[in-house]
Amino acid sequence: MSSRVLDLSGLKCPMPVLRTRKALKSLQPGDRLEVICTDPLAAIDLPHLMLETGDRIEVLNRAAGSIHFLIEKR
Numbered sequence: 670m671s672s673r674v675l676d677l678s679g680l681k682c683p684m685p686v687l688r689t690r691k692a693l694k695s696l697q698p699g700d701r702l703e704v705i706c707t708d709p710l711a712a713i714d715l716p717h718l719m720l721e722t723g724d725r726i727e728v729l730n731r732a733a734g735s736i737h738f739l740i741e742k743r
Contacts, residue, residue, distance in 0.1 A: 671697075675692050682714060690718060
């Protein structure tokens, strides 16, 4: 199991979702991806992406103008 960080700060919709989808394709089941976003729409868009891909958001944390997601690849 590996872990990767994807800092998407400053990117606006739809880039956070597109880059997250691309990063998830390169992971193996059980791997984790930490995604950092500043676009408030990411709080809506990334959970919808997880419904499409079947992956799971383990943690969603909002702090100081950013949103942190911890995603487990299924």
